[in-house]
Amino acid sequence: MNLIVVAGLLGRGKQLERLSDGITLLALAYGLAPLLGAPLQPLASLLSITLVVLGVLHKYWAIRVALDAELFAHLAASRDLTADTQTLDQALFELKLKPQPLDSRTWPARSQAALNLLRRQALCLGLQLSLALAILLTLPLKG
Secondary structure, eight states: OHHHHHHHHHHTHHHHHHHHHHHHHHHHHHHTGGGGTOOOOHHHHHHHHHHHHHHHHHHHHHHHHHHHHHHHHHHHTOSOHHHHHHHHHHHHHHTTSSSSSOOOOOHHHHHHHHHHHHHHHHHHHHHHHHHHHHHHHHSOOOO
């Protein structure tokens, strides 16, 4: 049951990813506004670049979280978790996604590691949201 719960939690990473993608695209569009003749404040420009960099970092974590979500969901349905774990570790090693073919970590430890990836993803989104707010606050007021 723990694997199912972890898979479900990791699956929420897609929602975080969609929001981050939107913020990143808006930041990219905002950063490219000078190409259309719109002036940008230097601080807003720097924050926009930072938003895009955070968006790329977020995408990296989102890809890792999505892969783990699928793997946890698959293994949650396993009839022989020990054998499937060894097969998974070997496959990850062969694909050079793991430094060694044997991993002595228990599934609770693996679950915590996967949830840490989700936390990193959420942290990137939190930073993006904070910077987006900062950009909004640096916009000049008309009136």
